[in-house]
Amino acid sequence: MIDLLVTHYNYLAVVVLVGIGLYGITGSPNLVKKIIGLNVFQVGIFLFFVTSGYVEGAAPPLLGRSPGPYASPLPHVLILTAIVVGVSLTAVALALVVRIYEAYGTLDEDAIEEVRTRD
Amino acid sequence: MTSDTLVLAAVLTFSALSAAAAILLRDVLNAIVAFAAFSFGIAAAWVLLAAPDVALTEAAVGAGITTVFFLVTIAKTVRPGGDRLSERIEWRSVAVVAILVGLLLTTVGSLPAVGAADAPVATSPVTDYYLDNAYSETGVKNAVTAVLAAYRGFDTFGEATVVIAAGVAVLLVLRQEAYV
Numbered sequence: 001m002i003d004l005l006v007t008h009y010n011y012l013a014v015v016v017l018v019g020i021g022l023y024g025i026t027g028s029p030n031l032v033k034k035i036i037g038l039n040v041f042q043v044g045i046f047l048f049f050v051t052s053g054y055v056e057g058a059a060p061p062l063l064g065r066s067p068g069p070y071a072s073p074l075p076h077v078l079i080l081t082a083i084v085v086g087v088s089l090t091a092v093a094l095a096l097v098v099r100i101y102e103a104y105g106t107l108d109e110d111a112i113e114e115v116r117t118r119d
Numbered sequence: 120m121t122s123d124t125l126v127l128a129a130v131l132t133f134s135a136l137s138a139a140a141a142i143l144l145r146d147v148l149n150a151i152v153a154f155a156a157f158s159f160g161i162a163a164a165w166v167l168l169a170a171p172d173v174a175l176t177e178a179a180v181g182a183g184i185t186t187v188f189f190l191v192t193i194a195k196t197v198r199p200g201g202d203r204l205s206e207r208i209e210w211r212s213v214a215v216v217a218i219l220v221g222l223l224l225t226t227v228g229s230l231p232a233v234g235a236a237d238a239p240v241a242t243s244p245v246t247d248y249y250l251d252n253a254y255s256e257t258g259v260k261n262a263v264t265a266v267l268a269a270y271r272g273f274d275t276f277g278e279a280t281v282v283i284a285a286g287v288a289v290l291l292v293l294r295q296e297a298y299v
Contacts, residue, residue: 004227004228007233008227008228008233010127010131010233011227011230011233012224012227013131013132013134015224015227016135016220017134017135018219019216019220020135020138020139020142021138022215022219023142023209023212023213023216026209026215027142027209027212027216029206030147030199032192032193033141033142033206036141036142037142039154039181039185040138040141040142043158043161043181046173047131047161047164050165050170050173051168051233053240053246054168055169055234055236055238055241056233056234056235057234058169058234059169061169061249061250061261061262062260062261063250063253063260063261063262064254064260065260069236069241070169070250071168071169072241072249072250073246073249073253073263073265074245074246074249075170075240076172077266077267077271077274079170080172080173080267081267081274081275081277081278083173083176083177083180083181084176084281084282087181087184087188088281088284088285088286089285091285091286091289092288092289092292094188094191094192095288095293096292097196098195098292098293101195101196101197106197107196107199108199
């Protein structure tokens with residue numbers, strides 16, 4: 001178990017971040033906090049990808065700067081794309097949150113539910 | 120455990136604690152500040168994992184633009200007040216999270232050690248091809264840029280499409296049709 005903690009530290013951090021993110025999505029009553037949870041969940045998965053391309057003592061993939069070895073560039077590219085897509089998703093979700101607030105006057109999940117069942 | 124690994128472990132622990140604070144703090148403004156700290160911690164982790172391009176994007180986009188979006192949102196809506204500092208724990212969610220975390224933990228042991236030179240991604244022919252040929256085929260010394268703009272240019276095109284679609288969606292949702 002201690003061995004695993006030393007050699008797989010990043011992957012344990014992935015599991016922790018995904019767990020915190022899922023708790024934020026499902027457990028927070030506030031809609032903005034749910035979106036923060038979504039972002040934390042995403043970063044957990046980013047960490048999994050970037051860790052998979054890392055080699056102990058590797059240089060960043062800037063060719064010709066060092067004799068190598070280099071970290072694999074492919075996971076970095078995928079995560080660059082994913083970060084930008086994640087921000088787009090956050091922007092749309094927050095716009096929806098603003099509209100929900102205009103319509104219901106609250107961002108509390110339970111209060112919105114209450115208003116919907118009353119109408 | 121080398122000193123690099125210790126620094127990385129410390130940075131990741133800091134990030135995880137800030138993430139937990141962002142979720143558990145009741146006041147949304149506090150949560151957003153904790154989330155910005157989390158993003159900066161993760162940006163530092165990307166530098167330590169030899170991914171400077173991802174670190175720059177995370178610091179500018181994750182910690183910068185996302186934080187501004189969150190702040191604009193709470194300026195236009197409400198912050199839950201009250202004198203409690205943290206949220207009540209939702210035990211049903213804790214149960215769901217415990218199931219997921221338990222399942223994921225059983226897989227961690229099967230993954231290659233962090234930074235192992237014989238890990239599947241490090242020894243993959245795709246990685247070798249990009250590292251060997253990126254400069255001669257594209258003339259770009261940064262292999263990440265070469266892959267992003269040349270080899271996987273269609274991915275980047277798709278990404279730009281998503282950004283445009285998101286911009287249009289935000290304007291439509293906020294009823295700013297005059298700009299569309």
